[in-house]
Amino acid sequence: MEQINPTRMELIKKNAQIKLAEQGRDLLREKMDALIQEFFNVMESVSQSRSELEKLSDVAQHALLIAEAIDDPVTLKSASFATRRGITLDIKGKNVMGVPVPIIEKKRFVKSLFERGYSILGVSGRIDEAAEKYEAELDLIITLAETETSLRRLGSEIQMTRRRVNALEQVLIPELKRQAKYIEITIDERDREDLYRLKKVKKIIERKKRETINT
Amino acid sequence: MEYAYVNARIKAMKSRLLDRSFLEQLINKPDIDSLIAELEKTTYREELDKAGVLYSGIHRIEVAIRKDLVKTFRTVLNLIRGGETESYLTLILNRWDVQNIKTILRGKKIQENPSEILDCLIPAGELDEAALTELVKQPDVKAVIDLLATWGIIYSRPLTLNFREFSETGDLLVLEYALDTFYYQDALSRLKSGESDDARILKNILVTEIDINNIKTVLRSIRDRIDIEEAKRYFVKGSPDFDMERLTSIMKAGTIDGALKHLEHTPYQFITTIPQEYIVAEKISAFEKELERYLVKKAVSLFIGDPLSIAIPIAYIWAKYTEVTNIRVIARCKIIEVPEKELREALISV
């Protein structure tokens, strides 16, 4: 407290700070509300995609098992050799309330007949269908990865904003207010001292004046 | 060619194929082990015993039936050694060669571990286990083709011809398609020279197969909205009924429904009766199942054809192949607990 200059100038500065802090707090509150809104939106789509994914993966698995049963697992494995390759994803960012969320730029992975790299003459439609279902599943997984990352980012942003609001509200603003109070009190005190001292000086002057008159 | 002896043997072998009631018994088995125990009572016993040393459960069955298939085909081929018949029969068995070469090329392209590739090969064709092992050892796609050429195996020709395009685009489809078309063209041209009954029987089956492949390609292309010109490249030539023109016009129908209309009044009319839900869902595998079934039935019904012709060995090969597929379906469905109804639907009954 020592470093605070209990000057009127300082007081004005503090009061301005208090106002700023309160404004900031309100703003952050608003942002938080908006984030929470967004968070719930995303969450809904995530839970939807999740159940969709579950369903899709069941279907895909079933298609695969049927293909394996009828076409022999080795034929399937051979076809998988032809289609095996890495996936490259382009990831860009987007701002939601100042939160960077990923946007995955992707081609659809569901491939058409001649894109899978094998000749369809030796590969049955069952294998095709299994491949297609898994490609769709991959699509969904990637979408899910995108939204889930957004969700996580939003969540942590909400948490951070809340922490900031709390810091403003419970630490910074009361502190500033206390400081302003202190300056105010100090200034008042000094004013009173001044008044008193002035009065004292006035008395002394008057006494001296009286003495000079008297003498 | 003494068909009397050979075909009598093959018919005797045929009588040892598992009948419907035995398959029923297999379906009724509660688990994979009792299924194996039941299969042990059949001709699969030897291969099951051999496979049992390394594998268990479903893998034991699968390895055993695969080995048994190969062994059976070799037996048939050995019976027919010599002369035109052998070359006709190898023509049917060559499809496994094509499949194996494709697998090796695919594996080599992604630098797959040789033993992994070897596991996926079924040496039922002319390329025996020794040849396949050596091919798998080659370092890259080109080396595989070169080795085929070195050994004077005809499949090196289409591959060499199309290699440049492959190395430019990196698209294995080029080579695979070249191989497939070569197989059918080569088979048809080998049959053209002979005017015998044998050649006629074989050609009939082969043309049916080409038709079915083409119809499948058409349906799949329509479903995936593939451009006609693009799809046309993947049709196999050689069928008198369904030539390029006819296929293109079916393709032009643009919808599965429309394409099916074109198939009315053809031998393939039966697929127009497929439940509407599959047509709407564009579920190709449903059509495919019917088409395959038709082919299998046609091939297996050769048993009642000329008893002193190649019809019998051909029918046997198909019947054996179907049997192996059925066993695999039953065994696989045992472990994933598919409802019995679906299982029965998946079986190919002949």
Place this chain on the structure above:
Amino acid sequence: MVDFGIPIGAGIAFGLGALGTGIAQSRIGAAGAGTIAEKPEMFGLMIILVAIPETLVILGFVVASMIMIMLV
């Protein structure tokens, strides 16, 4: 003059029957060998199947003997 017609006729009747049986049996025999190679338990049945075309030679024999006996 000796009449050669009758013995020649009888010979033809018997000979052709035998020939037919031979042709048929050769095929059945080959098929039988094939079957037995796969299924030895069919041996009994195969023997009978091989014997079936013998009807021809027997009928030939009957006709031949009837020609000889009735016409001589």
Place this chain on the structure above:
Amino acid sequence: MLQKMLKIQVLGPKKDLHNVLDVLYAKGTVHIEDASAPSSPGEVTLKRMTADQVGDINVAYSKIGGILLTLPKTKIDEKIVAHTYANLKAMSHDNLLIHVNSVIDDLEVATKTLAKEKSDLELSLINLGRYEKIIDKIRPLETSMPKLEGFEVTVLLIQKEFKDVIDIIRDALAEITKRQFELLSAELDETTIAAVTIFNKRFSDQVHSYFFNQNVNEVRLPPEYLGKSFNEIFSLIEERKISSMKEIARLDAELEKISSKWYTELNALHRILGERAEELSIFSKIGQTEYTFMLAGWIPKKSLKETRDALKEGFGGRVIVNEPALTPEEMAEAPTFYDNPRIVKPFEFLMCVVSPAKSTEYDPSPLMAIFLPLFFGIMVGDIGYGLIITAFALIMKWKFSDRDWLQHLMNVLILGAIWAIIFGWLYGEFLGDLGEHMGWIEPKTFFGVTWNRMEAIVPFLILSFAIGVFHVFLGLVLGIVNAWTEMSCKRHVDKAKKHICEKSGMIIVITGLILVILGIGLALPSTIVTTGAALIIVAIPLIFYGGGAFGTFEIMSTVTNILSYSRIMAIGMASVILAVVANKLGGMMEVALVGLIIAALLHTLNLILAMFSPFLHSLRLHLVEFDSKFYQGGGKMYKPFKKENGGKST
């Protein structure tokens, strides 16, 4: 006759299962069927019993089988096997398993590695052959190539239709190697040209990457042959081949060694494990719920009561024997239990060679027991031959007392020989005309015919046809009887009706035909001919209804069937003629001894033929001409749960 079979279900609490099995086993009357397979849709499927040890036994069984397959076959001494087998059999279940597993531990790895090494070598041998072929072809090219240090040789294969490519390659090579190269080409076969290039190793990478994109193939050789001349490679391959073969021989010898030591034991083990597995498999046929078991099976009607009593005695009311009502369709599934007098047994065996009868049809074996030896006797018809055949059969029976099938066959021969003696007396034949010659016997006369087979050809032929007509009619009647029984089964009513129509129609047509032929042939009164014709006309619609257009063809085949009985006369006559020829030839010889030998030889030949041919042809008359009129077959044999079938419960 076939026994009537009943289906039974034995139900009881699970804890009694073992004892129930023991009782049934001791009785040996029940043919156990799979109880867990639902017999009709909608029925509850019972869970299968599983015996705990089934898995272990099966694994061991197939492992031993696998080892046996990899070992070369060694001659085994049946006696030692039987001995080992007996020893093993005495072992308890657990001890046996321990023993088996120790054997497997000892052998499995060793045999597997040896077999694997061997098959690897065999594979490489095949490939060496492939490489050798091409090297042999391009070898001649090498001689015309300069041999240079630091240079590389590459062989290209070019399809003939692209032979222009050679010039392009030549130009390209000239550019890459700055003209330091050599290129030679020659035809390899009808479709391929081989081009050999030699260039400085410095350019190796560039040259190869150039080839990579041309329509040519480089000859690929295993890496170990790189940089060697073709002649060298060729001889190296030869060496490799020889050494591989030596190695294979060594591996074979090793396997042989193992085999000679273990084969007997493994065989015995395999046998006993197979039996144990079979025994345990009876459990998989028993259905179960949580506390109860159900066992289904067939039982001959006559033994139902004693079995039921035995169960009642042992378990009181706890174990129930239930007789489910069966539809005729289900009855058709019953196993076949031939239960004939001993004399008919050999004929059951003959029937089973073809296909056992179905339990619902008429069992032809008793009829066969009458007619087959009779036909045989009519054909052989010689006292001497009959006696010799009997003696021969008795000797064979005594010599091979352990072969069931031979016993059966010889019994048939003896029965036939007895008839042969009877007919021999009738024909007056003893070793052909020897008996008559010597004045011992002579042909008898019946119905105004002297039954001398050499002369009475036409009467014999007529007799044969008569037998044929009788036999075929008998078959047709039995066919009607069978169809009649089938009528009870709803599913087959239509078919059965048609069968009855067809068969009775056939009888009428044949009767009509005979009347017409007799009427015309013997110039009998015209009424007989017209009756015959009328019968034919009446019967044809019946046949047409029963068998359709093919039914009318059947008339022809039935007539042929009857004609086919002429073989009874024909074979008999051939036999007697040969016998007479033997006697004549023998008699013509100047020296008695030579004559005797020649006669004896010919008689022996005739005897062998006589045993074989008449037997085969009477069998054929039964299976082809007779059985086709009524017999379907395709039944399964009744195999009761008892010791002979290895069905002992554990």
